[in-house]
Amino acid sequence: METHCDATLDGAQCYGALGGTVSLQLMTIDSKVPDILLKTISTGVTKIILKIRNKTDKKVKIHKSIETRAHFFFNNGTFRIDNTERSDSTEYRLETFNSDGETIRTRRLQLFIEAPVSSLQLSSQCLTHGEMRVTCSSEGDGPQYSWTLDGHTQRDTEASPGDQTNTMTLKRGLSGDLTCTVKNHISSVTVSKKISPCEGLMYVNCTSNGTKISEWVIATGHTLCIDTTAVAHTTVTKVSNRPGVNVFVYFQLLQVFILLTVCLGSYWFYKKKTRLETSCDARKDGTKCYGALGGTVYLQLIINASGHELEFKNNITGTNVFKLENGKVKTNPPLKHRAVFYVEDGMLMLSNTEKADYGKYDLNIYNSEGMLLNTRQLDLLLLSSECLSQEEMRVTCSFEGTVPSTAGLWTDRH
Numbered sequence: 586m587e588t589h590c591d592a593t594l595d596g597a598q599c600y601g602a603l604g605g606t607v608s609l610q611l612m613t614i615d616s617k618v619p620d621i622l623l624k625t626i627s628t629g630v631t632k633i634i635l636k637i638r639n640k641t642d643k644k645v646k647i648h649k650s651i652e653t654r655a656h657f658f659f660n661n662g663t664f665r666i667d668n669t670e671r672s673d674s675t676e677y678r679l680e681t682f683n684s685d686g687e688t689i690r691t692r693r694l695q696l697f698i699e700a701p702v703s704s705l706q707l708s709s710q711c712l713t714h715g716e717m718r719v720t721c722s723s724e725g726d727g728p729q730y731s732w733t734l735d736g737h738t739q740r741d742t743e744a745s746p747g748d749q750t751n752t753m754t755l756k757r758g759l760s761g762d763l764t765c766t767v768k769n770h771i772s773s774v775t776v777s778k779k780i781s782p783c784e785g786l787m788y789v790n791c792t793s794n795g796t797k798i799s800e801w802v803i804a805t806g807h808t809l810c811i812d813t814t815a816v817a818h819t820t821v822t823k824v825s826n827r828p829g830v831n832v833f834v835y836f837q838l839l840q841v842f843i844l845l846t847v848c849l850g851s852y853w854f855y856k857k858k859t860r861l862e863t864s865c866d867a868r869k870d871g872t873k874c875y876g877a878l879g880g881t882v883y884l885q886l887i888i889n890a891s892g893h894e895l896e897f898k899n900n901i902t903g904t905n906v907f908k909l910e911n912g913k914v915k916t917n918p919p920l921k922h923r924a925v926f927y928v929e930d931g932m933l934m935l936s937n938t939e940k941a942d943y944g945k946y947d948l949n950i951y952n953s954e955g956m957l958l959n960t961r962q963l964d965l966l967l968l969s970s971e972c973l974s975q976e977e978m979r980v981t982c983s984f985e986g987t988v989p990s991t992a993g994l995w996t997d998r999h
Contacts, residue, residue, distance in 0.1 A: 612662030711783035715757035721765035887931035900945035
């Protein structure tokens with residue numbers, strides 16, 4: 586991807602695609618190129634990126650850190666940088682001189698290198714009262730989201746004016762062509778989906794525990810207005826002195842008891858299972874992911890890794906967890922039976938987690954030609970639990986380094 590920027594004005598802001606090409610117009614085409622110094626100043630250290638002596642024998646000197654990636658064109662005054670890196674993002678100062686070496690002009694320009702928007706996906710979910718939550722997922726730096734339904738701009742009623750989030754809640758009954766547009770300073774991608782009203786709605790009009798309820802809910806699995814005392818009440822009124830009737834009632838009670846036992850057992854197993862399996866969306870830099878010690882953690886590293894090459898390693902030890910090269914996954918031998926990466930889903934499954942698993946991890950994403958597209962870091966924290974004698978539970982959070990600012994703060998979340 587190639588971008589062009591007019592850097593002839595003081596304070597210009599230019600944007601380039603990570604791994605692409607950016608052309609900076611340093612001088613106007615109709616002006617004679619004077620002697621030039623292009624510098625970067627970081628933490629008090631000055632580095633001369635480009636030096637031009639426009640004498641009879643023109644001389645161009647480019648700093649050795651980018652000399653294989655950069656070129657200056659005298660015919661149009663353009664400085665081009667290929668295979669851009671994140672280190673190219675900085676503030677530059679351009680100084681021009683006359684033939685006597687006197688300063689003619691000094692101006693600044695800021696260059697930003699961003700990963701392009703990619704891997705766009707649109708998903709929807711029906712909520713309790715018939716609304717629909719839609720989510721637009723993407724890769725890239727600094728994404729901004731906008732929504733339209735049948736060409737009409739949509740905004741989340743729960744969001745503040747001006748907010749551009751990747752999640753929006755649609756009112757009940759809406760349908761049509763929903764479009765999500767994601768853009769940053771260098772690219773824009775659009776995805777559309779045909780949506781229909783949520784099915785299976787029913788209107789509830791009753792009193793539950795003294796509270797009047799009148800609203801639309803999803804019929805399947807709704808728990809509003811269920812009279813939990815109905816079974817007990819019916820059982821008492823059905824009891825008779827006739828043995829046959831009593832046997833029938835007791836048989837019904839036995840069926841209810843068995844059903845409740847199965848349901849409670851299933852619920853206990855579900856709670857135990859979900860307590861040991863966690864998932865985390867780790868597609869943003871600096872994400873903190875949590876898991877249960879001895880359980881399984883699913884890390885969403887990328888939407889779809891097909892056509893990419895990945896390197897996922899422990900930041901502390903520098904040891905690779907896995908590498909994806911030429912469509913093949915190579916897992917570190919000690920983790921071979923616990924770590925599985927699913928290429929098409931872009932998800933890493935880490936089972937039987939150990940204390941050695943927590944810490945910081947680095948993810949490097951390359952294209953099929955081995956060019957670096959993006960780098961991210963995530964923190965993996967592991968929780969351990971222990972049942973006590975009075976049906977209480979002791980929960981322990983493991984971490985490394987200094988005590989974080991959130992230490993001692995706990996929330997009960999599902």
